[in-house]
Amino acid sequence: MRTRRQGRRRQPPGRGRRYVMAGIVLAALALPLALAGCGGVRAGGGERAGAVSPGAGQGAGEGGAAAVSSASWIGPLVKIQGTIYLLSDEPPVTEERLAGVIARVERKLDHEQDVQDGDSNFLDAGTPIYALQGVDVAEAVAAEYQGRFVVLRPNLDPGETGTLR
Structure with missing residues (x-):
């Protein structure tokens, strides 16, 4: 039998x-x-760290048309002739590779809004967009950014926001 002392x-x-x-x-x-x-x-x-802009992406707009809002931006973009081009990680091209101006950035986006033709979220208004020699505009364009001619590729899968395929 246990006593009180044998307890805990x-x-x-x-x-x-x-x-x-x-x-x-x-x-x-x-x-x-x-x-x-x-x-x-x-x-x-x-x-x-080192990101150049808020980002790029696509969502449904009025009447089911594709629209882009800064809420879905995932990278630097410019929209010209109805196509959204995203900044690629390819090396810059030389001025000799440029074929001519095909468009100009009309408005630099700095806050949440839909992207229209001529809009960019990283290029300043007035920046020319160039075609590349020997490359179809549907495949790539170029623009001067930070003193270099950078390559922009179209967003080929608008169903996935800002994804290059």
Whole structure:
């Protein structure tokens, strides 16, 4: 038969408090880390370091027509002649490869709005858009950006926002 003395052992004074305090400190440190991982938002306004613009993408507009809103931008874009071109990661081209001006950027977008012909979210208004020698405009165009002639490729899969295929 058990007596009162054979029951649960008493811990030295203060030992239980230490474990409770350690648990509280650990929870206080772990909670912000766990919540930061759940937010899905990157520090610095959601842009990668070195990103050049808010992004590009497509969604349904009035009457089922494709429209682009800054809410879906995933990269630098320009819209000319009804086609959305995205900045490619190809090396810049030389001025000799340019075939001539086919359009100009009419408006630089800096906030959420639909993209119309002549709009860009990274090129300044007035920037010429060039055809490339020996390349169909449906495949690629070029524009001067930061002192280089960069290649822009069309968004070939408008069903997926800003995806090049």
